[in-house]
Amino acid sequence: MSSRTADATRDVLADFAARSADLVDFYRDLHAHPEHSWKEHRTAARIADRLRAAGLEVTEGVGGTGVLGVLRNGDGAVVLLRADMDALPITEATGLPYASTVPGMMHACGHDVHVTCLMATVEALSRARDAWSGTLLVVAQPAEELGEGALAMVRDPAFKTLPRADVALGQHVGPTPVGTILHKPGLLMSAATTVDVRIFGRGGHGSSPEVCVDPIVAAAHLVTRLQTIVSRETAPREAAVVTTGMMRAGTQANVIPDEALLSLNIRTQSAAARTRILAAIQRVAEAECAASACPRPPELTLSCDFPLTENDAATDAAVSAVHAELFSAEAVIEHGPLMGSEDFSIFGFPEHNNGTAVPTNFWFFGGTAWDTWEAAPGETPEEKLATLHGNHTARFAPDAEPSIQIGTTALTSAALLYLA
Numbered sequence: 448m449s450s451r452t453a454d455a456t457r458d459v460l461a462d463f464a465a466r467s468a469d470l471v472d473f474y475r476d477l478h479a480h481p482e483h484s485w486k487e488h489r490t491a492a493r494i495a496d497r498l499r500a501a502g503l504e505v506t507e508g509v510g511g512t513g514v515l516g517v518l519r520n521g522d523g524a525v526v527l528l529r530a531d532m533d534a535l536p537i538t539e540a541t542g543l544p545y546a547s548t549v550p551g552m553m554h555a556c557g558h559d560v561h562v563t564c565l566m567a568t569v570e571a572l573s574r575a576r577d578a579w580s581g582t583l584l585v586v587a588q589p590a591e592e593l594g595e596g597a598l599a600m601v602r603d604p605a606f607k608t609l610p611r612a613d614v615a616l617g618q619h620v621g622p623t624p625v626g627t628i629l630h631k632p633g634l635l636m637s638a639a640t641t642v643d644v645r646i647f648g649r650g651g652h653g654s655s656p657e658v659c660v661d662p663i664v665a666a667a668h669l670v671t672r673l674q675t676i677v678s679r680e681t682a683p684r685e686a687a688v689v690t691t692g693m694m695r696a697g698t699q700a701n702v703i704p705d706e707a708l709l710s711l712n713i714r715t716q717s718a719a720a721r722t723r724i725l726a727a728i729q730r731v732a733e734a735e736c737a738a739s740a741c742p743r744p745p746e747l748t749l750s751c752d753f754p755l756t757e758n759d760a761a762t763d764a765a766v767s768a769v770h771a772e773l774f775s776a777e778a779v780i781e782h783g784p785l786m787g788s789e790d791f792s793i794f795g796f797p798e799h800n801n802g803t804a805v806p807t808n809f810w811f812f813g814g815t816a817w818d819t820w821e822a823a824p825g826e827t828p829e830e831k832l833a834t835l836h837g838n839h840t841a842r843f844a845p846d847a848e849p850s851i852q853i854g855t856t857a858l859t860s861a862a863l864l865y866l867a
């Protein structure tokens with residue numbers, strides 16, 4: 448027997464096939480014109496145009512380049528739907544006919560897919576207003592990749608004047624095969640923090656190390672020693688990552704530089720682990736600099752702070768049940784928690800919602816074409832995923848049309864669960 452939500456979803460999306468070509472064109476245009484975090488001006492303008500055409504009240508420039516849309520359709524629940532808009536500084540190597548036209552910039556995380564699915568959902572719901580009642584809050588968020596956009600939007604006065612949402616929904620395309628949906632009650636994604644470590648040495652002639660303090664040697668020891676924070680100080684059952692993603696010092700062979708800079712990426716799955724690991728980094732950095740006789744202690748700066756992404760269990764159970772009904776039980780996979788990070792859950796935090804937490808649900812949907820998946824080397828999904836071009840790589844290329852259809856169905860059905 449088909450549920451009311453599944454029936455309503457099929458009705459609301461009955462003309463999807465006829466709309467598909469326009470949506471794919473819109474997606475390809477976004478893909479060809481990627482914009483870096485906080486620079487999403489063209490993308491935001493295109494979104495605002497579409498939302499206005501669909502009859503929404505639209506506010507632009509929310510928290511920077513964010514766009515808010517409101518569709519009021521009678522009494523009922525208030526449902527927040529969110530997509531992110533930013534691209535990454537990666538040179539695209541997909542060879543697609545609609546590949547990036549912006550040198551060194553690429554939609555390598557699929558945020559163009561998310562925006563397209565959001566537009567498709569909102570436009571379908573706007574056309575089928577007699578099939579539901581309630582209020583839609585549409586959020587097009589900038590700067591997800593920096594972990595800054597969600598916070599900037601919820602702090603904007605325009606966000607604070609919105610009705611409080613009853614539920615907030617978001618999704619992400621990934622490298623699993625088209626048709627798969629990844630759900631997880633509770634902890635879905637890790638918290639992330641960037642730590643910049645500035646090491647102060649005493650520069651001089653490369654021939655005279657005895658009168659210098661070499662910050663490169665101190666940095667090299669620090670990089671190695673930082674590896675023991677996870678391997679020797681963290682319980683094996685606890686997932687955590689400390690990656691040195693950037694190391695910068697010096698200009699040429701015969702000059703000992705004054706400073707070295709490291710940039711570390713920290714991923715944790717509990718607040719306690721985050722606190723402990725940050726304290727360990729501080730301790731190890733200070734001790735290594737002292738061991739090298741640095742003239743000053745190191746300077747540590749935190750940025751790119753992503754919270755934990757935690758799904759409300761009851762909401763996830765309800766949404767994954769309707770997804771299983773629409774896509775098949777086998778298509779819905781419980782997966783996670785993942786080491787990746789998102790700032791989506793900020794939209795549900797009590798401090799941004801008049802003191803009461805908004806239940807949130809975030810899921811992943813597959814974007815890899817089935818023939819590509821079948822052809823990938825490896826027997827298990829994990830082996831195949833290791834060889835496929837995933838998010839943040841120059842060859843990440845979701846199979847556009849089915850990905851958009853599935854992402855739209857997933858988002859529309861989750862919204863209708865609360866509105867129909």
Ligand SMILES: [Zn+2]
Binds near residue numbers: 556592838839
């Ligand atoms: Zn990303």
Ligand SMILES: [Zn+2]
Binds near residue numbers: 557591619
């Ligand atoms: Zn992303």
